[in-house]
Amino acid sequence: MTTAVVTGLGITAPNGLGTEGYWKATLAGESGLGPVTRFDATQYPSRIAGEVSxxxxxxxxxxxxxxxTDHMTRxxxxxxxWALADAGIDTAELPEYGIGVVTAASGGAVEFGQRELQNLWSKGKEYVSAYQSFAWFYAVNTGQISIRHKLRGPSGVLLTEQAGGVDALGHARRHIRKGFPAVIxxxxxxAICPWGWVPQIASGLMSTVDDxxxxxxxxxxxxxxxxxGEGGAILLVEDAESAGARxxxxxxxIAGYAATLDPAPGTGRPPGLRRAAENALKDAGITAADIDVVFADAAGVPDLDRAEAQALTGIFGANGVPVTAPKTMTGRLLAGGAALDAATALLALRDGVIPPTxxxxxxxADHTIxxxxxxxxxxxxxxxxLARGHGGFNAALVVRRHG
Known part of the structure; x- marks a missing residue:
C-alpha cells in the first residue's frame, strides 16, 4: 500500500513564526499566551488568548x-x-491535477465578516466589500492556497473544529493512496475578535482566569x-516513493488515522475518543506498546480531561506512556490546533525529544497519566x-519515524 509521508512544514503559532522558531520556543517552554490585544476584551469574562503577535x-x-483576505487566510x-519551500516542491513542475489542498476550518474568516457587517449596519450596503462574498467562507483557506499556487488536484475542507487538523491529514493520506503525488x-x-469570541464564551468551556x-x-x-489561540500548521503530504525519487x-x-463521533447525551454510552485511538493504532498495524508518546487533546475542562485520562489509562495502563500537551503554550487553535500538534509530533520524532506541558x-491525582x-x-x-472538536468529534493520528 502507498505510504504517505510529510516532507514540508509551515507553522504560524503564538509562540513562534516558522518551524524552527516555533520548535525552539516550544522546547524552551516559552508561552505565547497573554492579554487579548486584537480587540478590547475588557467587557468579556475571558480576556486571555494566544495571538500571533x-x-x-x-x-x-x-x-x-x-x-x-482575512488575518486567518494570510x-x-x-x-x-513555507511548507512548499520546506518540501522543495515547485508546483509548476507537477502534473496539472497532481497536487490537492485539504484544510480544516471551524467557522471561517470571522474577523473579515464582522468588519463588513459593521460597515453594513453603520454605513450602508455601499460600504460592504465585494470580497465579502467569499473572504469569510469556511473553505476560503483551501481556495486561496489552490488559486495562489495554481493547484487543480482534489481539494476540500473539514469542519470538525479542533479535530479538523487531524481529519484533514487523514483525508490527505486517502488522496495519496488514490495515486495523487502530493496534498497540502x-x-x-x-477568531480573536468579538464575533469569534462570544460563541466560545457561550460554550462555557473558556477560562476566565486573567493570569x-x-x-x-x-x-x-x-x-x-x-x-x-490563533495560527496552526500546514503540512505537505507526499507519496513516499515520489519523495524518495527526488x-x-x-x-x-502518516501511519494511522481514525475518527469517531460521541453518542448523544443521555444514552449512557461511552465517549468515542478511546475507540478513535484504538482504531488509529489498528490502522497503523501496531499495538499500544508501540506508542512512545501521546500528544493529548488537553481540553483544560475537568470533566473532559478526566474522560481523556481514563481513555489513555484504558489503552496504555496507568502511567503507561508519556503524555504531553504543548498547546499550553499556544492555546487551543480551533481548526489549527490538531494540525499544529501533528507537526509538533513529527518534530519530536525527528529530534528525539518530548516537548513540555x-x-x-x-x-x-485521579489522572493516572x-x-x-x-x-x-x-x-x-x-x-x-488525539483531538476532540466541540460537538462530539474525535480524531486520532499515528505518525511514525520514516525508515
Whole structure:
C-alpha cells in the first residue's frame, strides 16, 4: 500500500513564526499566551488568548491579496508557502491535477465578516466589500492556497473544529493512496475578535482566569477551561516513493488515522475518543506498546480531561506512556490546533525529544497519566495525536519515524 509521508512544514503559532522558531520556543517552554490585544476584551469574562503577535502580513502577502483576505487566510497562505519551500516542491513542475489542498476550518474568516457587517449596519450596503462574498467562507483557506499556487488536484475542507487538523491529514493520506503525488493539508484558524469570541464564551468551556500562566491548565487540579489561540500548521503530504525519487527530507509517515463521533447525551454510552485511538493504532498495524508518546487533546475542562485520562489509562495502563500537551503554550487553535500538534509530533520524532506541558506542575491525582512537564529526551518512533472538536468529534493520528 502507498505510504504517505510529510516532507514540508509551515507553522504560524503564538509562540513562534516558522518551524524552527516555533520548535525552539516550544522546547524552551516559552508561552505565547497573554492579554487579548486584537480587540478590547475588557467587557468579556475571558480576556486571555494566544495571538500571533509578530506577524506582519505585508511582509508575506502580495498587495493585491490584502483587500480580499482575512488575518486567518494570510496566516494560511504564509504557512503554505513555507511548507512548499520546506518540501522543495515547485508546483509548476507537477502534473496539472497532481497536487490537492485539504484544510480544516471551524467557522471561517470571522474577523473579515464582522468588519463588513459593521460597515453594513453603520454605513450602508455601499460600504460592504465585494470580497465579502467569499473572504469569510469556511473553505476560503483551501481556495486561496489552490488559486495562489495554481493547484487543480482534489481539494476540500473539514469542519470538525479542533479535530479538523487531524481529519484533514487523514483525508490527505486517502488522496495519496488514490495515486495523487502530493496534498497540502493541515489547518490555520484565527477568531480573536468579538464575533469569534462570544460563541466560545457561550460554550462555557473558556477560562476566565486573567493570569496567562494559570489560565489554561489541562489535567491539573486547577483546570478551569481553555484559552483560545490563533495560527496552526500546514503540512505537505507526499507519496513516499515520489519523495524518495527526488531526495526529499521526510519528517515522518502518516501511519494511522481514525475518527469517531460521541453518542448523544443521555444514552449512557461511552465517549468515542478511546475507540478513535484504538482504531488509529489498528490502522497503523501496531499495538499500544508501540506508542512512545501521546500528544493529548488537553481540553483544560475537568470533566473532559478526566474522560481523556481514563481513555489513555484504558489503552496504555496507568502511567503507561508519556503524555504531553504543548498547546499550553499556544492555546487551543480551533481548526489549527490538531494540525499544529501533528507537526509538533513529527518534530519530536525527528529530534528525539518530548516537548513540555508548561505551567502544569503535575497531573491531578485521579489522572493516572505520565504527564511530561519538562522537555524529555526519549527514543521515539511512533506518536499518537488525539483531538476532540466541540460537538462530539474525535480524531486520532499515528505518525511514525520514516525508515
Amino acid at each position: 509578530d506577524y506582519v502580513a505585508e511582509d508575506h502577502i502580495p498587495s493585491r491579496l490584502m483587500p480580499q 496566516l494560511a497562505l504564509t504557512a503554505a508557502d 493539508s493541515g489547518g490555520i484558524d484565527a 496567562p500562566a494559570r489560565a489554561y491548565l489541562p489535567f491539573s487540579e486547577d483546570a478551569g477551561g481553555y484559552v483560545p 531526495g526529499a527530507t521526510v519528517y515522518g509517515e 508548561v505551567n502544569v506542575g503535575a497531573a491531578a 505520565d504527564l511530561v512537564t519538562e522537555a524529555r529526551e526519549a527514543g521515539l518512533r511512533n506518536a499518537l495525536v
